[in-house]
Amino acid sequence: MTSLALILLLAIDIVFFIVIVHIIMSWLITFNVINLQQPFVYQLWSGLNRLVEPIYTPIRNALPSTGGLDLAPLVFIFGLYALEIIIRNNLV
Template sequence: MSNAIFNLLMNIIGLYLFIIFAWVVASWLQMFGVINARNPMVRNILAVLNAFIEPVVNPIRRILPSMGGLDLSPIVLIFGLYFLRDMLVSFYRTGSIF
């Protein structure tokens, strides 16, 4: 794998992890009333975050059992991205996934 492609994939995964963490923090802040979702700027930021995260998280939510009010799908997604990142690093270093 070329160095440029490897770095691009690592940066994309890192950016997506940052977006997930921002989405989780924003949802907590909205839930506790720290930020007002009626504010147009906040609403636009939440809409952009939801557009990036919801299409990936919804299939995970369908598979995971309901845990009351706790949504574990972002945690599963984060673990999956870290696993993918580690597999890419292993493949880049050795030329083999295992």
Template sequence: MQSLFQILMLLLDVLWFFIIAHVIMSWLINFQVLNLHQQLVAQIWYGLNRLLEPIYRPIRRILPDMAGIDLAPLVALIGVYAIRIILVNNMMAFY
């Protein structure tokens, strides 16, 4: 059961990394540091969007419209961290 705990923690770490990468990429695209006309940048961007949009969509439905500010990634990061805390506090159930 310890391996299940470690796999869950690894998946949460990977999700955390993808969300951070998506946020940083969105800033770089909005400030025109990265250009979506470059094939590699576009592929990474659309891949991250396809991966994270199913997570962001329900959060965006709940959050009020913030006039151009997307708080869904922040809420998703808080959710991932909360799940990590719950798993760590209940770690003894995996042994």
């Protein structure tokens, strides 16, 4: 059972990293630091969007409208962290 929990914790860490990269990349695109006209940047961005948008969409639908502020990544990171705490506390 411990090895299964450790595999789940590794998966949570990977998903957390993907979400952080998506957040940073969205800021860089918004402030024109990187350009979506570059093929590598576009492929990376579209791949990240395909990974995180199915997760963000239900969260965005449940949250009230906040204008231009997207709180879905924050809520998702909070959920990941809560899940990690639950798994770590049940390892003992």
